[in-house]
Amino acid sequence: MNGLGALVRLTLRRNRWFYLAWVLALGAMVPATAAAYETLVGGLAGDGALDLMAANPTMRAMLGPPTDLTTPGGFTVWRVGTFVATAAGVMGLLGVVRGTRADEEAGRTELLRSGVVGRHAPLTAAVVVGLAACALLGLVVTAGMSAVGEPVVGSLALGLGVALVAASFVGVGALTAQLTSSARAARGLGLAVLLAAYLLRAVADAAPQHSVTRGLAWLSPVQWMALARPYAGERWVVLLLPAALTALLVAAAFALESRRDHGSGLWTVRPGPDRARPGLLSTTGLAWRLQRGVVAGWLAGLAVLALAMGSLSGTFDQMVREVPQLAVVLQRLGQGTDRLVDAFFVALLGLVAVLVAVVGAQLWERLGAEEERGHAELLLATAVPRTRLALSHLAVAVVGSLVLLVAFAVLLAVPESVSRGDAGPVGSTVGAALALAPGSLLVVGLAVLLHGWAPRLGWLVWVVIAWSFFVVWVGSLLGLPGWLVSLTPWDPLPALPVEPMDWPAVLLVTGAAAALMALGVWGYRRRDLRLP
Template sequence: MNGLGTLLRLGARRNRLYLAVWLLGLFVVVPATAAAYEQVIPDPAQAGLVIEGLSRNPTMRAMLGPPFSLVEPGGFTVWRVGTFVATVAGLMAILATIRLTRGDEEAGRTELVRSGVVGRHVPLAAAVLLGLAACALLGVLVAVGMVGVGTDAAGSVAFGLGMALTAAVFVGVGALSAQLTSSARAARGIALAVLGAAYLLRALADGVASDSPLRALQWVSPVEWMALARPYAGERWWVLLLPAALTAVLVASAAWLEAHRDHGSGPWPARPGRGRAGALLSSPAGLAWRLQRGTVLGWTVGLVVFSVAIGSLTTSFSSMFRDVPRLELVLRRMGAGAEQLTQGFYVAMLSIVVLVVAALGLQLLGRLHQEETAGHAEVLLSAAVRRTGFAGSHLLLAVVVPTVLLLVGGALMALPQAVSDSDLGVVGDVVAGAAALLPGVWLVVGLGMLLLGLAPHLGWLAWLVVGWSLVVTWIGALLSLPDWLLELTPFAQLPQLPVEAMRWTPVLVTTVIAAGLVVLGLARYRRRDLDV
């Protein structure tokens, strides 16, 4: 293990800001939710009714997980944001681990490091140890933060430990995925598919009846184990052995694969292409589609499954908050003050789906910069290809694909209710609501294009906008944040149909701003030096 300490310090230095932003953002959500407990359940005597109602209702269980204890702030926090934060922590772990393993290998840094006095497994060991350290720090922050707001110490430790171990599982997933393929992009796709499948499996298991055999699938999903350890509800410490054991198996498997593969390759190498390129590859747009079709397909499948699963829950939605008026008020606020809770539910779910497709748009646009840094753009532009045409090919995908998926997701979300009520009008209403949010997606993509044109190294600012919008959507209503703060997102001014009336002014203004950002970004991209 020669050089392990040096590589740990190097990795920490290179990723200190990246990890600090993730850790701070995840940590703040947890104690802030606990502090808002009294706003949701001001009378402890109501807690029993809340638990009984939520335990029976499949919709809320599928959305947030099993409510084991709502009689005090700690148990409420585990139910309200615990699974969400654990899942996002898994995303942090995946991205950081692949960035430090397959990402460095693909960029040539690992080969350079190994040319020195460094053991074969040291780069992987350093990446895994740094990822596990970040997970452990998150667990400590969560535990200390919960104790700081006055919750039970044992429950806080179980909560923090469960959070850390859940994220650690996905350090192992990221490390193993990095050994399977020859590119960081493919490794991220595999690992994120595992994370998405784990979350959907959890939602399916929690949403079925308690006597259904599918309920046992709870124990298959790693993102559910933290909740199943029951922090603040009679802790089951033995459950935490599951993520610890799985992490050890995944990391050991990654180390074994690394020892049996060639540098720069994996058991699933890229397939050789055909001897002659097809007509599709005769244009930059065709090449962009060829490069990104796997990403588009993966996101499409995930969004279709999510939309259908969420839509299937609306049939049991009408009686959800009959005995819990405070939670009904929270949902109404998430749903733009809807009088009909079903409409509010659609608005709330669309506000999440629109962020998913906005993130997809940024990922598709980000491939443009990846082509630059890999040196492919320089080769392509040396031929008779204009810069604006090259950039526009990726930009077109980043605009069109999220647009289509948001509309399709809205239609699929409303379809179960339309079939149940024999009224297709609800599909049109929800699709119209999705369409009204599209200018916000275009604005996010436009901001990403502007940053690519001006300063590619600042592209993370566009992702920060999406992250802040997610925080506002998920817990903004719960925390009763001031209106001016809730409005600091690209989607806040847009009409939320079918709850609100259509307002064309914000739609048109947002669209014009988005178009302006795109034009400025393309103009700057045409003039700046390539980032190679």
């Protein structure tokens, strides 16, 4: 363990912004939800409307089992608690892989290990810093919830629960980093474990009461925070589960690290084809090959979201008949329409249009990564013109994001179409989604423009996206001034079918997106390539 202190300081320095961003974003979400309890729920609490929503299998599958919805604390645990614990698990997982396998793959660890640094010191440093970040997040959650007036004991249970669930995934990341030889595979494997844990508890929570399946939730690490019942008669002993799992996984990671060579994983990488298939042999083929995993991942996530939300829509009419107040909340979110399913779809499509812009920007930004890794240098030294390379990545970004948007709309409307025996809802939902598509393309256009002319300002795209999320999620609830809320790429576009189709607006935004893209590609042709 020589050099551990110095390594911990190095790891802290290299990862401080990564961890701080996660801790602040997740840590703020929890007390913000509790503080918005009155606004979000209003007078619904007493009438059993929330209980009805909470009893709906889809809602249970998405959010987890409600314990006590009559207090802001209990409501927060149900509404965002499991989500925050799971997201914190992502933080722990990615953070520890960054500090271990990613550095080892890049050859940085070798440099350190050749100095006076023990075999396990880099892993120890990454785990220590990861656990410290989990503890900090727990502290922020506890302090934040206490600060908005929730009971300190429950807040401590929530904070500790979130921190320990996240810590389990520090353990998962430490372990997968020993198994695979690439950071990408270590992240993928860890995220697959996390997704499986989330799906396991979703299946368990959606099962009927008294069914044996419900017990499966105990096997899912992301559920353990909720099972400790913060604000609803805390069961502290449950929190021993994640603590024990963390210890076990970290110990296993150390044991495995002793048994492998530096630079290799315990799992060997399988060999691949010795010749390229024709589909790979173009810049577009290559761009697709590099990005298809990203597109498939988003497709899987959005498909689950679409089917879950779509099946929820079928139960609306019944719910609203029993609890008329629910309609008010939905209408407020959905531009004031009378038809609740429409209002719900409009609100959801607005959100997914922003998500699709995230995908588009992410797919486009691969080109920048290709430059910084030196891959673009190899390609542009062949007979590939810059314009073609840029257009290949742009094509994957535009087509990929549009396909995701349409797929989401189709899957969202399928349950309603099936229950009505009529394809109408699919068509109209796809139309509504496509009417929002130009906004997503405008964001991609901005990313292209920045990459062509000022690649260092690429982060501005993410400011636009973050602002749009904020407006879509809470803008209409917080009563912000109208001009401020209208500052998003989607604002000029019609919210079909609640608003009428507005061709000039759609064409204008599409034209603006195309113009930004053309300008950006032109700039990309003119500037120096970014090199490693």
